[in-house]
Amino acid sequence: MISPLISLKSNSVLIIVTSLLLLCINFSIANEDYYYYYYKERTALYSLKTVLNNPFLHKVWTGPHCHFNTSIWYGIKCSADGHVAELVLENMGLRGNISESALINFSELSVLSFKHNYLSGTIMDFGLNPKLTRIDLSGNSFSGQIPASVLRLSGLVSFLLQDNSLTGSVPEFNQSSLREFNLSNNNLSGFVPKTTALELFGLDSYSGNPELAHYSSAGSKNDIAPSTGSPDDKDQSLKAILKKYLYVLDVVLLAVVILLLVLYFRKAKRLKKMMKEEAELRDRETKYSMANERIKGEEKSRDHHQIKSVEVESSQRLSVSNNNNNNNNTNGIGGGQAERGKLVFIHGDDEDDKREETFKMGDLLKASAEGLGKGTSGNCYKAMMEGKPVVVVKRLRNLKPLTEEEFAKQLLLVANHQRHPNLLPVLAYYHSKNEKLLVYEYVAKGNLFNRIHGGRGKRDRIPFRWGSRLTVARGVARALEFLHLNTSSPVAVPHGNLKSTNILLGDNDSALVSDYGLASLIALPVAVQRTVSYRSPEYQSTKRVSKKSDVWSFGGLLLELLTGKVAAYAAPAGARGVDLCRWVHRAVREEWTAEIFDGEIAVNRRSAVPGMLRLLEIALRCIETSPERRPDMSEVVREVEEIQLVDQSEDEDDDHGHSHERSLTDDSSMSTIASGDYRR
Numbered sequence: 001m002i003s004p005l006i007s008l009k010s011n012s013v014l015i016i017v018t019s020l021l022l023l024c025i026n027f028s029i030a031n032e033d034y035y036y037y038y039y040k041e042r043t044a045l046y047s048l049k050t051v052l053n054n055p056f057l058h059k060v061w062t063g064p065h066c067h068f069n070t071s072i073w074y075g076i077k078c079s080a081d082g083h084v085a086e087l088v089l090e091n092m093g094l095r096g097n098i099s100e101s102a103l104i105n106f107s108e109l110s111v112l113s114f115k116h117n118y119l120s121g122t123i124m125d126f127g128l129n130p131k132l133t134r135i136d137l138s139g140n141s142f143s144g145q146i147p148a149s150v151l152r153l154s155g156l157v158s159f160l161l162q163d164n165s166l167t168g169s170v171p172e173f174n175q176s177s178l179r180e181f182n183l184s185n186n187n188l189s190g191f192v193p194k195t196t197a198l199e200l201f202g203l204d205s206y207s208g209n210p211e212l213a214h215y216s217s218a219g220s221k222n223d224i225a226p227s228t229g230s231p232d233d234k235d236q237s238l239k240a241i242l243k244k245y246l247y248v249l250d251v252v253l254l255a256v257v258i259l260l261l262v263l264y265f266r267k268a269k270r271l272k273k274m275m276k277e278e279a280e281l282r283d284r285e286t287k288y289s290m291a292n293e294r295i296k297g298e299e300k301s302r303d304h305h306q307i308k309s310v311e312v313e314s315s316q317r318l319s320v321s322n323n324n325n326n327n328n329n330t331n332g333i334g335g336g337q338a339e340r341g342k343l344v345f346i347h348g349d350d351e352d353d354k355r356e357e358t359f360k361m362g363d364l365l366k367a368s369a370e371g372l373g374k375g376t377s378g379n380c381y382k383a384m385m386e387g388k389p390v391v392v393v394k395r396l397r398n399l400k401p402l403t404e405e406e407f408a409k410q411l412l413l414v415a416n417h418q419r420h421p422n423l424l425p426v427l428a429y430y431h432s433k434n435e436k437l438l439v440y441e442y443v444a445k446g447n448l449f450n451r452i453h454g455g456r457g458k459r460d461r462i463p464f465r466w467g468s469r470l471t472v473a474r475g476v477a478r479a480l481e482f483l484h485l486n487t488s489s490p491v492a493v494p495h496g497n498l499k500s501t502n503i504l505l506g507d508n509d510s511a512l513v514s515d516y517g518l519a520s521l522i523a524l525p526v527a528v529q530r531t532v533s534y535r536s537p538e539y540q541s542t543k544r545v546s547k548k549s550d551v552w553s554f555g556g557l558l559l560e561l562l563t564g565k566v567a568a569y570a571a572p573a574g575a576r577g578v579d580l581c582r583w584v585h586r587a588v589r590e591e592w593t594a595e596i597f598d599g600e601i602a603v604n605r606r607s608a609v610p611g612m613l614r615l616l617e618i619a620l621r622c623i624e625t626s627p628e629r630r631p632d633m634s635e636v637v638r639e640v641e642e643i644q645l646v647d648q649s650e651d652e653d654d655d656h657g658h659s660h661e662r663s664l665t666d667d668s669s670m671s672t673i674a675s676g677d678y679r680r
């Protein structure tokens, strides 16, 4: 951006300097001209003084003859630029023979008068006195012809040459400016030319010329001879022409300089503007990227400290005091309708079920948070408050556009479902225009997915044995049964998203099913993405989530428990899964059932095998393609509970006499499963 400005600047400066240099040269030439002409005039005046030889003139014609337009020399007037403009020496009794070239150095001369003296010689050449307007040489003794150069005096007003001894013809004067004209009393001859200018003057102007006829009827053929001039004259005229050109050049150069300056300043202004705009743009970009960075930073810190971001909104608009002890709540939700900005604790209907409101929104806002994971319905954060129980905050997103009342109503349904030992209760919720939060107890042992798949092959992995898996299966079955049978709910709410990451592990491997009841809050397109039940075969035709689709999901969960393989439809982001239903069906069909079970289940426990096969059988019935052929959850619970829970310590025993594979293949149940007779 700067370089064009510099190049423009340097070019312009070069041109300006050159132009100024030329102007200086011109000026010095002009100056030199001035002095040249000044001294030439002076020399001519001195020559004239010598010729005239007049004591008076000798006395007064000294020093500089012109100082600008003033002169101390007698008979001389100067022009503004210090040249002789008038030469008037009248009635002084002057004598002398004036040369023809006596006036050639007076280029500015406009008035010449030597009238009434005794001067002789020929009439001077006026070829280099173009400004002459008045010539009065009357009353002298001039002889010879009237020079043709008088015809070139275009501004001639007065021409008085009477009373001399002139001979020859009258030149063809035709200057329209001519007002006074007298050639009387000379020895002129021929005809007075018939020109418009001369027609103005009568006989008096020609009288006293015996051989001169007043009008030339034939018209004079007097050619105006061009001034031949001396070499010096030629030099003068050349100089005059050169001077004229130099003036023109000066004007042109000056115009160029002005033009360049104008262009330079305009371009500089434009460049300055462009640079300013560019700087502004850069400034804006910097601000924009800084803002972007800031937003990114904010997003990042929101991810890590999500709860903190609520603080801004809450502290601005919301009261942090939360514990609503108002018991006029008929719906079972603590405090009835959520007051704007308050954390609303969810209680059961009866007094016994009242939760202790051990923390407030303010505590939550101050808590340090740790991200647990990004679900499709929102992100989960572990919130650690000082001196308070650790909780999990689920920041909901992709919600249906529900009003606060509708949101509270849906949570009421959840609240009514929550009082079961295998369902993770929602402790509280928070609702504002921009923020919807659910608060849960924190379950330290984590989720079933990590228990099955986490740390495989690592030495510190605690094996997940058959007894624990069966306990989990029972707990989940009971929780689902509870959800499906809950008649107190005005709307039947299937879980809709049953999968191993939504099953948390409490004490003694008790299952805590979470994430239930959210399907009614989430916008449908997102719900389709997240909800495992939507992947059930019948969803393609019915487009509805049902209790039977929950059964299908439960079947899938049992397969995951038994095989230790990740189910593709329920795999969290980043985990690759297999189509467990197809895989297991194939294994059963091809009678390599022994390979179905996770090697870690019961390393060498023969006693566990019947239960495992029984659970596999139940799982296969749950994943029947036709929903009608699937058992309902009550049936499933009964069957799962019939499976004998082997002594936990047996899980750990080593039975070196029987290999795991042999135990399974030897079992007669295998043939039952393979033949498909597990269906009741």
Ligand SMILES: Nc1ncnc2c1ncn2[C@@H]1O[C@H](COP(=O)(O)OP(=O)(O)OP(=O)(O)O)[C@@H](O)[C@H]1O
Pocket: 372, 373, 374, 375, 376, 377, 378, 379, 380, 392, 394, 424, 440, 441, 442, 443, 444, 446, 447, 497, 501, 502, 503, 504, 514, 515, 530, 572
């Ligand atoms: N109360 C809790 N205690 C401990 N861990 C929890 C608790 N609630 C959720 N988690 C864990 O936090 C993680 C994120 O859960 P979240 O429900 O947001 O996503 P998801 O279960 O992976 O997917 P989806 O949104 O489909 O349910 C999961 O690993 C989940 O097991």
